[in-house]
Amino acid sequence: MTEVLIAGGGPVGMVLAAELALLGVGTTVLEPNLSTVDVPKAGTLHARTVQSLARRGYLRADAGHPPGARVTSRFHFAGLSGLDISGPATEGTPIVGLSQADLERHAEARARRLGATIHRGHRLTAAGQDADGAHATVLGPGGEYRISARYLVGADGARGVTREAAGFTAETQGPTIAALLGAVRLLDPAHAPAGWHRTERGWFVGNPNPYGHSRVITFDFTGPHPDRRAPLTLDELSATADRIVGRPVPMTDAVFLSRFSDYSRLVTEYRRGRVLLAGDAAHVHFPVGGQGLNLGVQDAVNLGWKLAAVLRGADESLLDTYHAERHPVAARVVHNTRAQLALMNPDPAVDPLRDLVTELLGLEPVRRHLGDMISDQEIDGFLPNASLRVNGRTTTIAELLWPGRPLLVVLDDGARPPDLPGVEVVHATATHPLPWASALIRPDGYLAWSAPSGVRDTEGLSAAAHRWFGTKAESGTGLCGHDVRAR
Ligand SMILES: Cc1cc2nc3c(=O)[nH]c(=O)nc-3n(C[C@H](O)[C@H](O)[C@H](O)COP(=O)(O)OP(=O)(O)OC[C@H]3O[C@@H](n4cnc5c(N)ncnc54)[C@H](O)[C@@H]3O)c2cc1C
Structure with missing residues (x-):
């Protein structure tokens, strides 16, 4: 079976x-x-997805940066520019196309x-x-x-x-707006609106490509599609784009057309x-x-x-x-x-609110809060990537997780672990100071347990290995450690 x-x-x-x-x-x-x-x-792959895929080798993360260093990619919030998404430099760029x-x-x-x-x-x-x-x-x-x-x-x-x-x-929650999506050839790409474009009649979102097909999206806030399943035609997309932009956006040769909405x-x-x-x-x-x-x-x-x-x-x-x-x-x-x-909402009554949010996006803690939310970095317990020396070779936590198995990393100052069948144990030297000396890491990169230098927490480690991986340790005595609960 x-x-x-x-x-x-x-x-x-x-x-x-x-x-x-x-x-x-x-x-x-x-x-x-x-x-x-x-x-x-x-x-768009956002930071936590980038970090997750780096832990399987789909993407590479260069961990040779000091802990605490950050890198930033530009993004938007509700079509407002000014949102930065930042992440640890040891994870690579926060946004990957x-x-x-x-x-x-x-x-x-x-x-x-x-x-x-x-x-x-x-x-x-x-x-x-x-x-x-x-x-x-x-x-x-x-x-x-x-x-x-x-x-x-x-x-x-x-x-x-x-x-x-x-x-x-x-x-x-039922739909309230009607959105159209097309991959079309723009006949005048140099003059088509690029990026997120709001008018009193709705939104036009364009990624003009002078060499091939461009992605074109419209949002019409006057109400949902009368028939969500009705096939979309190039004529309807073109007429909606012209109406929302307020001038012709000539287009032809659609290779993809579909409707969507804000239905959730x-x-x-x-x-x-x-x-x-x-x-x-x-x-x-x-x-x-x-x-x-x-x-x-x-x-x-x-x-x-x-x-x-x-x-x-x-x-x-x-x-x-x-x-x-x-x-x-x-x-x-x-x-x-x-x-x-x-x-x-294209209603001009919303303009002051948009202005206010634009002002707020100028504040670093606001950008950080919204950026972490959009990129899922607000999910607790993810162990940041770090560079390690293992058997004379430089590697990273992300790379050690490629096999997809539970991993216990024990640094030079970490306590000797009990035998944990099914858990890969790696003895390593950190190339930069780290806040832990031993870490039990789930295959998805989240921390199951950790202990700082000088702490031997055999019982906590064994309990975490059992809880997350069904592992039964051979022996154990407990001191204090840090068991990370479900997030
Ligand atoms: C305009 C637009 C822009 C978007 N942009 C982004 C973006 O920038 N970033 C982002 O993260 N997300 C974006 N999304 C959302 C993203 O496209 C979806 O979340 C994503 O496709 C979900 O992937 P999925 O594999 O779950 O589903 P799908 O991509 O829908 O794949 C489902 C698969 O199941 C198959 N299937 C269907 N019925 C059956 C069946 N009965 N038996 C077996 N197989 C079946 C289908 O053929 C299909 O291959 C966007 C969506 C839209 C509409």
């Missing part, structure tokens, strides 16, 4: 498949599309190389579960068939089937027994701030190692920490996108 069946091989499903395959979990992905579709949607299609391709190649089975052209049509496992009905090129797995993950996006088929409930939905639980949800299947919201894919990728890196640990004997309650940790983060994103949308 497949151990984990993933419905949906979009970017989130493929990252999860690669995570599971890395840990030797028998993984099958069902994906209706025969190949990756180049949708002009997500193109990567299309969601390219992320999907990288992750799919990695998942296949590591042994995952990817069935393209296969669509889940029904799902259920019993004490033995999760069961799916699938429509493939050869007709309908049934497949079972120990766990099923619905990563089948906003319009997927798993959520409803498996009985998940959700909190929703957040499932009330991420796990129902043997079925779990990740990515847009669990949460959808207005896409301002480029947060949706980032949420989903972090769902995948949070869930992968937990599923692997449970399949290898850790207590099933570990899977409940997936909901406990990820649901509040998505709720906060839904909330901040609604706040941004309120600020984006």
Whole structure:
């Protein structure tokens, strides 16, 4: 029996498949599309996602900076320029431009190389579960068939089937605006509005590309789409853009057209027994701030190692920490996108509020607060990257986590640890002073336990290893240490 069946091989499903395959979990992905579709949607990886992907080797982080040094990327809040997103210099640039299609391709190649089975052209049509496992009905090129797995993950996006088929409930808020998205050729790209452009009639967001197709988005605040599913035409996009901008924005040759809105939905639980949800299947919201894919990728890196640990004997309650940790983060994103949308209202009555927020963005603590919120760096407990010497070689914490296994780093002044089966123990020398001497690190980079120099906390370490990885230590006596609870 497949151990984990993933419905949906979009970017989130493929990252999860690669995570599971890395840990030797028998993984099958069902994906209706025969190949990756180049949708002009997500193109921004925010800091915590960048940091997470660096801990698997998708991206490299140069840790040769002193702790405390920071680097900054420019971003926007509610279409207002002036938001900086900053992060530790040891993690690399806080924002990385990567299309969601390219992320999907990288992750799919990695998942296949590591042994995952990817069935393209296969669509889940029904799902259920019993004490033995999760069961799916699938429509493939050869007709309908049934497949079972120990766990099923619905990563089948906003319009997927798993959520409803498996009985998940959700909190929703209906749409209030009508948004259009197109990849088109702009006939006069030099004079098309670039970036985020607000008028009294709505918003035009353009990324003019003189050499090829440009992404064009419009937000019309007069009300939601009368028919969300009606196919969008180039004429409608073009007329809406002209009306909102107040002059012609000539365009032709659409290669992608779609409607979206500020509709939001957040499932009330991420796990129902043997079925779990990740990515847009669990949460959808207005896409301002480029947060949706980032949420989903972090769902995948949070869930992968937990599923692997449970399949290898850790207590099933570990899977409940997936909901406990990820649901509040998505709720906060839904909330901040609604706040941004309120600020984006084209009504001139909102102008003084926008001016005030622009002033506030001039204050470093405000930029830091909002930047950490948008980039998910406000999630506690992530161990910053650091440069280490291990067996005469310079490496980093991020690199040591590439294998995706629980990691105990013991610095020169750290106490000798007990034997912890399943935990990789690395003895290292820090190249810069660090606030800990021993650190037990989860595969997703979050701290499970740490102790400063001179403290031997065998009991706390053993308890944390058991709690997070199902590890049973051989021996132990306890002093004081720092056990980091679910975040
Ligand atoms: C205009 C716009 C701009 C955006 N910009 C950003 C951004 O800058 N940054 C950001 O982080 N996010 C952004 N987003 C959000 C981002 O696109 C989504 O959050 C992201 O696509 C979610 O990935 P996913 O893998 O969960 O879902 P999807 O990308 O929707 O993938 C789901 C997959 O499941 C498959 N599937 C569907 N039904 C089934 C089924 N029954 N069985 C099996 N498979 C199925 C689909 O074919 C698809 O491949 C934007 C969204 C929009 C609309």
